[in-house]
Amino acid sequence: MLELIDVESYYGNIRVLKGISLRVPAGAVVTLIGANGAGKTAALRAIAGAVKPRSGKILFEGRDITGLPLHAITRMGITMIPEGRAIFRRMSVEENLEMGAYSRRDREIARDIAMIMERFPILKERRAQPAGNLSGGEQQMLAIGRALMARPRLLLLDEPSMGLAPQAVAEVFHIIRELNKQGVSILLVEQNARQALKVSSFGYVMETGRIALSGESAKLERDSRVVAAYLGKRA
Amino acid sequence: MFWQQVINGLTAGATYALVAAGYTLVFGVLEIINMAHAEIFMIGAFIGLLLVTGTGCPVWAAVAGAMAGAGLLGWALERLALRPLRKQGVSHLAPLISTIGVSIFLMSLAMKIFGPQSVRFPASVEPRFFNLFGTVNISLLQIVILGISLALVVALKVLLARTRLGKALRAVAENPEAAGLMGVNVNSVMAAAVVMASALGGAAGVLVGLQFNAVSPTMGIAYGLKGLAIIIVGGMGSVAGAVAGGLLLGAAEVLAIAYIGSSYRDAVAFIILIAVLLIKPSGIFGKLEGRKG
Numbered sequence: 001m002l003e004l005i006d007v008e009s010y011y012g013n014i015r016v017l018k019g020i021s022l023r024v025p026a027g028a029v030v031t032l033i034g035a036n037g038a039g040k041t042a043a044l045r046a047i048a049g050a051v052k053p054r055s056g057k058i059l060f061e062g063r064d065i066t067g068l069p070l071h072a073i074t075r076m077g078i079t080m081i082p083e084g085r086a087i088f089r090r091m092s093v094e095e096n097l098e099m100g101a102y103s104r105r106d107r108e109i110a111r112d113i114a115m116i117m118e119r120f121p122i123l124k125e126r127r128a129q130p131a132g133n134l135s136g137g138e139q140q141m142l143a144i145g146r147a148l149m150a151r152p153r154l155l156l157l158d159e160p161s162m163g164l165a166p167q168a169v170a171e172v173f174h175i176i177r178e179l180n181k182q183g184v185s186i187l188l189v190e191q192n193a194r195q196a197l198k199v200s201s202f203g204y205v206m207e208t209g210r211i212a213l214s215g216e217s218a219k220l221e222r223d224s225r226v227v228a229a230y231l232g233k234r235a
Numbered sequence: 236m237f238w239q240q241v242i243n244g245l246t247a248g249a250t251y252a253l254v255a256a257g258y259t260l261v262f263g264v265l266e267i268i269n270m271a272h273a274e275i276f277m278i279g280a281f282i283g284l285l286l287v288t289g290t291g292c293p294v295w296a297a298v299a300g301a302m303a304g305a306g307l308l309g310w311a312l313e314r315l316a317l318r319p320l321r322k323q324g325v326s327h328l329a330p331l332i333s334t335i336g337v338s339i340f341l342m343s344l345a346m347k348i349f350g351p352q353s354v355r356f357p358a359s360v361e362p363r364f365f366n367l368f369g370t371v372n373i374s375l376l377q378i379v380i381l382g383i384s385l386a387l388v389v390a391l392k393v394l395l396a397r398t399r400l401g402k403a404l405r406a407v408a409e410n411p412e413a414a415g416l417m418g419v420n421v422n423s424v425m426a427a428a429v430v431m432a433s434a435l436g437g438a439a440g441v442l443v444g445l446q447f448n449a450v451s452p453t454m455g456i457a458y459g460l461k462g463l464a465i466i467i468v469g470g471m472g473s474v475a476g477a478v479a480g481g482l483l484l485g486a487a488e489v490l491a492i493a494y495i496g497s498s499y500r501d502a503v504a505f506i507i508l509i510a511v512l513l514i515k516p517s518g519i520f521g522k523l524e525g526r527k528g
Contacts, residue, residue: 048416049415050412050415050416069415069420070412070415070416070421071415071417071418071419071420071421074415074416074417074418075418079416080416082412082413082416086410086412086413086416087413088405088406088409088410088413089409090405090409091402091405091406091409095402095405098402099402099403099406099414099417099419100417102399102402102403102417102418102419103417103418146417150417150418
């Protein structure tokens with residue numbers, strides 16, 4: 001479904017992706033783990049079109065999407081939930097969901113909003129409030145709900161558990177499973193490597209702009225290098 | 236006497252509000268100060284004047300024509316002076332300079348075409364007065380200015396609150412990248428903001444030209460400075476703030492003329508604006524929370 005071939009990208013003069021290649025098969029949850037600054041976010045931003053790769057190719061459903069602008073990539077069926085969620089704090093909860101459907105022109109938008117409010121009742125309760133008033137966990141629910149309004153076929157999630165209370169983290173991973181069951185392919189970037197490997201079928205480990213290691217998530221979970229660097233001792 | 240001043244103040248304030256709404260729209264969405272706004276306002280006034288003298292069309296049609304012309308000018312400004320700089324990712328000071336360049340160009344162009352002296356509207360649009368009650372008079376012109384200004388500000392508010400474009404404008408104002416992630420074409424929305432702001436400026440130009448029955452290449456200068464003062468006092472990026480600030484400035488000026496003397500008009504008005512800022516530094520409707528990222 002998604003394939004990166006030798007993608008290189010820069011932030012200013014800093015080479016943050018030193019030629020990475022990875023694949024997300026249709027219907028899969030694939031995770032990208034690694035230390036801070038390894039280039040995980042840079043990889044997602046290159047796929048979503050937030051930064052243009054200097055070289056390499058990004059293919060989505062067989063089409064070359066390298067260097068397309070953000071909005072064009074969204075319209076093709078890829079939606080990213082960026083780190084920090086990036087909800088529209090001054091707009092109401094309902095308007096945030098409407099913005100999620102911005103690229104759609106069909107008549108089912110209202111129905112989808114109702115469905116998402118059904119799934120996340122807190123959003124229904126606070127539909128008219130500015131989204132900035134929601135708690136961190138609620139904002140993450142809104143960010144996910146807003147992303148789903150675009151009916152993405154591939155969802156890019158950047159650190160969805162960051163800064164959330166433990167119950168909210170559990171809820172986020174539960175939702176990831178649920179979405180995947182509904183047929184959404186997911187590329188998940190996480191600091192929480194243990195949970196990320198549990199929820200995914202395949203994983204890539206990034207180190208300083210390169211893919212250092214990859215394999216089935218179940219195997220990575222037992223790999224001594226991964227355990228030592230990212231999983232630590234079992235709590 | 237007092238109510239007469241209130242009507243005069245509201246009329247002056249209504250045109251200030253229109254000019255300021257244009258500044259605040261561009262600032263809110265693009266985070267830049269459009270220094271060419273005052274000259275687009277002036278060009279709008281000339282377009283209105285040419286329409287009235289050339290075709291004898293009614294005022295509303297002249298305003299509509301000026302809005303269309305000024306809007307087109309805004310589109311060109313965005314494509315030629317703003318978007319190329321944005322693509323380079325340069326600092327926010329660069330568009331400040333490029334719009335100053337456009338502003339000088341437009342003023343020189345108007346000088347060349349129309350000459351430096353001010354031009355009057357034909358006698359057919361001279362004011363007629365209606366007596367409201369007792370000593371209070373309102374001219375047909377004042378009614379037209381108030382009516383058109385109110386209609387435009389309400390239209391802008393409704394557009395921002397209810398329409399797809401309005402939501403996209405607010406989303407880009409808050410977080411351009413997140414808006415892009417929603418599928419919003421950020422460049423187009425930014426162009427729309429400049430076009431709308433310029434159209435408002437063009438309408439204000441015609442109304443001000445009618446109000447003082449004078450259109451000149453330098454008429455934008457004072458309005459530009461006041462428009463900037465208003466959006467700082469009203470709260471940068473807030474349309475409600477631009478309207479409140481505009482009306483406040485208009486009222487302050489008129490009351491200063493009536494009760495203190497016309498030579499102190501600008502001094503008194505700006506003292507009031509400074510006083511507001513001392514009490515609330517973020518402006519009347521200012522939000523302390525800025526854009527992220």
